[in-house]
Structure formats: structure tokens, C-alpha cells
Amino acid sequence: xxxxxxxxxxxxxxxxxxxxxxxxxxxxxxxxxxxxxxxxxxxxxxxxxxxxxxxxxxxxxxxxxxxxxxxxxxxxxxxxxxxxxxxxxxxxxxxxxxxxxxxxxxxxxxxxxxxxxxxxxxxxxxxxxxxxxxxxxxxxxxxxxxxxxxxxxxxxxxxxxxxxxxxxxxxxxxxxxxxxxxxxxxxxxxxxxxxxxxxxxxxxxxxxxxxxxxxxxxxxxxxxxxxxxxxxxxxxxxxxxxxxxxxxxxxxxxxxxxxxxxxxxxxxxxxxxxxxxxxxxxxxxx
Amino acid sequence: xxxxxxxxxxxxxxxxxxxxxxxxxxxxxxxxxxxxxxxxxxxxxxxxxxxxxxxxxxxxxxxxxxxxxxxxxxxxxxxxxxxxxxxxxxxxxxxxxxxxxxxxxxxxxxxxxxxxxxxxxxxxxxxxxxxxxxxxxxxxxxxxxxxxxxxxxxxxxxxxxxxxxxxxxxxxxxxxxxxxxxxxxxxxxxxxxxxxxxxxxxxxxxxxxxxxxxxxxxxxxxxxxxxxxxxxxxxxxxxxxxxxxxxxx
Numbered sequence: 001x002x003x004x005x006x007x008x009x010x011x012x013x014x015x016x017x018x019x020x021x022x023x024x025x026x027x028x029x030x031x032x033x034x035x036x037x038x039x040x041x042x043x044x045x046x047x048x049x050x051x052x053x054x055x056x057x058x059x060x061x062x063x064x065x066x067x068x069x070x071x072x073x074x075x076x077x078x079x080x081x082x083x084x085x086x087x088x089x090x091x092x093x094x095x096x097x098x099x100x101x102x103x104x105x106x107x108x109x110x111x112x113x114x115x116x117x118x119x120x121x122x123x124x125x126x127x128x129x130x131x132x133x134x135x136x137x138x139x140x141x142x143x144x145x146x147x148x149x150x151x152x153x154x155x156x157x158x159x160x161x162x163x164x165x166x167x168x169x170x171x172x173x174x175x176x177x178x179x180x181x182x183x184x185x186x187x188x189x190x191x192x193x194x195x196x197x198x199x200x201x202x203x204x205x206x207x208x209x210x211x212x213x214x215x216x217x218x219x220x221x222x223x224x225x226x227x228x229x230x231x232x233x234x235x236x237x238x239x240x241x242x243x244x245x246x247x248x249x250x251x252x253x254x255x256x257x258x259x260x261x262x263x264x265x266x267x268x269x270x271x272x273x274x275x276x277x278x279x280x281x282x283x284x285x286x
Numbered sequence: 287x288x289x290x291x292x293x294x295x296x297x298x299x300x301x302x303x304x305x306x307x308x309x310x311x312x313x314x315x316x317x318x319x320x321x322x323x324x325x326x327x328x329x330x331x332x333x334x335x336x337x338x339x340x341x342x343x344x345x346x347x348x349x350x351x352x353x354x355x356x357x358x359x360x361x362x363x364x365x366x367x368x369x370x371x372x373x374x375x376x377x378x379x380x381x382x383x384x385x386x387x388x389x390x391x392x393x394x395x396x397x398x399x400x401x402x403x404x405x406x407x408x409x410x411x412x413x414x415x416x417x418x419x420x421x422x423x424x425x426x427x428x429x430x431x432x433x434x435x436x437x438x439x440x441x442x443x444x445x446x447x448x449x450x451x452x453x454x455x456x457x458x459x460x461x462x463x464x465x466x467x468x469x470x471x472x473x474x475x476x477x478x479x480x481x482x483x484x485x486x487x488x489x490x491x492x493x494x495x496x497x498x499x500x501x502x503x504x505x506x507x508x509x510x511x512x513x514x515x516x517x518x519x520x521x522x523x524x525x526x527x528x529x530x531x532x533x534x535x
Contacts, residue, residue, distance in 0.1 A: 048408060050474070072368070084368055106291060109292070113364070118324060153324070157287060229323060
């Protein structure tokens with residue numbers, strides 16, 4: 001009756017998860033509270049061994065794990081880095097995460113890795129390139145991925161389509177799912193002075209396999225217009241919770257991640273954010 | 287106006303370069319300082335990564351100076367891989383040529399020590415050799431064998447007292463460094479890498495083992511470098527830190 005080699009948990013529960021930080025290891029293994037799954041940045045687990053891999057192996061026995069890539073540069077103008085594709089395949093092979101995701105962005109230029117999620121113009125040429133890269137990634141790792149909507153601080157005058165049309169087209173061509181970052185929606189809508197509700201209404205919610213919620217900072221542009229920065233360094237803002245509530249009531253419950261990557265708080269503070277998501281998920285499930 | 291990624295990248299890491307045209311606020315006005323969000327994100331994230339990698343260098347030069355140093359470094363040496371945990375491999379050479387630090391002779395070796403700690407932390411796991419294997423192997427066989435060290439083992443040899451400088455800046459109550467050449471061995475008994483100051487001849491001995499030299503030859507090398515070389519103390523250090531993984535003829 002006991003399985004000696006437990007199979008990895010193969011799907012994310014429709015519950016709150018958090019971005020895993022090593023300083024929370026003991027707290028999580030003692031009492032995760034409402035937190036039902038964990039997300040890790042794939043690139044942090046590409047060493048050969050040691051504590052990071054030991055902790056992840058241990059956590060994966062109890063929790064569904066989402067592997068979230070931040071370094072492949074799917075929107076890059078040049079070909080995907082074959083070494084990095086192999087690393088992603090290796091991670092997916094041994095970890096068999098419940099979910100695997102990457103960003104609609106670029107970060108590599110020639111031999112350089114710029115370590116930021118840089119923006120793309122929404123054009124037919126970009127659709128072709130991103131769809132090819134998503135195809136290549138999915139074929140290499142042998143599984144479906146989720147593609148995440150970015151935070152925008154500016155727009156490209158050459159863009160000919162909306163972000164929602166762009167993502168819908170990528171999902172249609174490649175069969176990939178989407179990761180809807182509700183904070184990014186709010187940040188982009190504020191920065192580009194568009195309507196976040198209209199964005200959600202136009203978003204292909206059926207394709208959404210995971211939701212992200214994170215904190216942002218406030219700044220302003222040259223003309224005094226609000227400029228929100230996707231900083232992941234504080235609590236999720238109230239209007240983002242309201243927008244999240246709208247997403248869940250419209251699209252149904254989804255695995256929902258609290259992202260807090262900078263100025264990481266103590267475990268009770270992070271778990272309290274997960275509780276806020278849990279309240280909204282339970283209300284929708286009732 | 288199309289903005290290609292070449293143009294975007296040039297403006298990203300060069301604050302003197304004009305911001306790319308063809309970027310807007312979404313309503314027809316030029317993007318202006320909105321572009322600087324990306325400039326700032328890239329610079330801050332890379333500088334933070336360097337500070338995480340080189341805490342002792344940051345302490346030695348001071349936080350403000352380290353920011354200047356990191357900014358100069360990241361413009362000269364942007365990462366070449368998405369594995370940020372290994373970012374900074376050019377730091378020793380950079381410190382040697384960077385005008386404000388080039389006269390501080392020991393800094394590059396401190397950077398080597400910090401890089402070695404990072405690599406040790408992420409190195410592959412390995413099962414240690416059962417100590418009884420050493421005891422039960424006939425001395426002649428042992429001397430003609432190669433001792434294999436765990437993948438997390440790193441040796442940093444220096445003309446400077448780098449272990450003492452590292453310890454003084456890291457461990458509470460560590461004594462003030464005095465001038466001497468120091469060889470430091472990083473061992474990882476389980477998951478935490480720990481630097482050890484090697485006794486006389488120890489650096490030469492471990493360097494020989496890492497090159498795959500037979501034990502007898504490694505001992506000779508070590509004793510030639512320093513007649514005070516103490517083999518049993520050296521083996522005890524390696525064994526007690528799970529650093530020996532295999533014995534091969």
C-alpha cells in the first residue's frame with residue numbers, strides 16, 4: 001500500500017502557492033498553513049548539487065512544484081540558447097514539476113544575459129518568432145508550458161496588435177497555456193493608461209493554468225503620470241486584489257502564486273498574503 | 287520606427303547613449319524616462335547579484351565604493367549565462383586592473399576565495415570514503431594510489447593572508463590578519479562549504495591530489511615545499527570533512 005518511489009505531484013492544486021525562498025524552508029516543512037504548492041525559479045536549481053537541490057528534492061515529496069524559468073529569452077531575436085534548453089530539459093526530467101512556465105520577454109543578446117524581462121513589440125514578426133521558440137521549448141522539454149504576460153513600462157509605436165490578441169495567437173499556434181500575472185495587468189494598465197477590466201474581459205481565461213500576484217512600487221514618468229514598477233518587494237496592492245477577485249469570479253478558481261522576491265518577509269507575513277488569496281478562492285468555489 | 291534588440295541593448299547598459307526612438311507611453315508621447323526603468327532594473331539586479339557573490343569584497347571596499355565597482359564591472363562584463371549564481375568569474379582580473387582597486391594586492395585572491403565558496407556550494411554531492419578503507423589498505427598500495435576528493439573541494443593558494451582576511455570580515459571575534467602567505471581549502475562536509483587554513487605543505491599536497499598525482503608523489507611534493515608537512519593531520523582534516531571519496535590504483 002505504500003509507494004516506495006512516490007510519483008511527483010503532477011498538477012498544481014487550485015490553492016494559494018508561494019515563491020519559495022530558502023529562508024522559509026523550516027517554517028514551510030513545519031507548518032505550511034494554507035500554502036498548497038511552491039514555485040521555484042528554474043535557474044536557481046541548475047547547479048550540480050548541494051543545499052538548493054537537496055531542499056528542492058525534499059519539498060517536492062510533499063508539495064506540487066511549479067518550475068518558473070526567468071532566463072530563456074523566448075522573445076529574443078536570436079535562436080534559443082541550446083545549452084539553456086538542455087538545462088531546462090534536465091530540470092524537467094528529474095523534478096517533473098506540476099507546472100513549467102516562462103515569460104513573454106527577452107533577456108539574452110548575443111552572448112550576453114541581461115537578467116531582466118525586456119519588452120517586445122506586438123507584431124506579426126514577433127508572433128512568428130515567439131511561436132517558433134515556444135514550439136522549440138515544448139518539443140525539447142516534452143511538455144506543455146505556460147507563457148506569462150509581462151509588466152509594461154512603455155509601448156512600441158510599431159505594435160500592430162493588442163497584448164491579449166498576441167497571447168491568444170501564441171496559445172492557438174503552439175498549444176501552450178498562459179500564466180496570468182494580475183499584478184502585471186494592473187501595472188501595465190496603469191502605466192499605459194488602459195482599462196485593466198477590459199484587458200481581463202479580452203484575455204483567453206480558458207487557457208490560464210496559473211495566476212501570479214505580487215507587489216509593485218510607485219513612481220511617475222516625465223509628465224507626472226503614474227509609473228508603477230513590478231518590484232515583487234511588498235504586499236499585493238488592494239486594487240490588484242480587487243482585480244484578482246474579478247478574474248476568479250469570471251474565470252473560476254486557479255492555482256494562485258504570491259510572488260515576493262525582494263525584501264523577503266518572514267513566513268507569517270507571506271502566509272498571510274496566501275490567506276487573502278485563499279479567501280477569494282473559497283468564495284468562488286462555494 | 288522599429289526598435290531592434292541591438293539598439294535597445296546598447297542604450298540599456300550605456301547611460302550616455304540616447305534612448306531608442308519608437309518607444310512611447312502608449313498615447314503618442316515619447317517614452318522618455320520610462321526607458322530608464324529597464325536601465326535601472328538591469329543595473330540594480332546585476333549589482334545585487336555581485337554583492338551576494340562577493341560580500342567580503344563589499345565589506346573591504348565599503349558599500350558605496352562597491353556600488354561603483356559593481357556598476358563598472360557589469361558594464362564591462364555583463365553575464366554570459368542565465369545562471370546568476372555563477373556571475374562574476376572575471377572579478378579577480380577586474381580588481382587587478384580597476385584603477386581604484388589595483389593597488390590592493392590581496393583583493394583578487396579574496397574574490398577567488400568567494401568564487402570558490404560559491405562553486406563549492408553548488409557542486410555535486412558525493413558519498414565519502416569509509417575511513418576503514420584507508421586503514422585496511424596495505425601502505426605500499428596506499429602510496430601507489432590516487433586519493434579522489436569530493437567535487438565540492440576547492441583550493442585557493444595565495445601570497446596573501448586571505449584566510450585571515452576572510453575570517454576577520456566574516457567570523458565574529460576572528461583575529462586581525464598579519465602578513466603571511468596562506469593556502470585555503472574549502473570543504474563541504476554536508477551542505478555548507480567551510481574554508482580551512484592549510485598547515486605548511488598542505489596547499490602543495492592538495493594541489494597535487496587535485497591533479498591526480500599518486501599519494502607518494504603528493505607527499506613528496508608537500509615535503510619538498512615544507513619539511514614540516516604533517517600527512518596524518520592532513521588526512522584527518524580531509525576525512526573528518528567527508529572530502530575523500532575514493533581510492534584508486
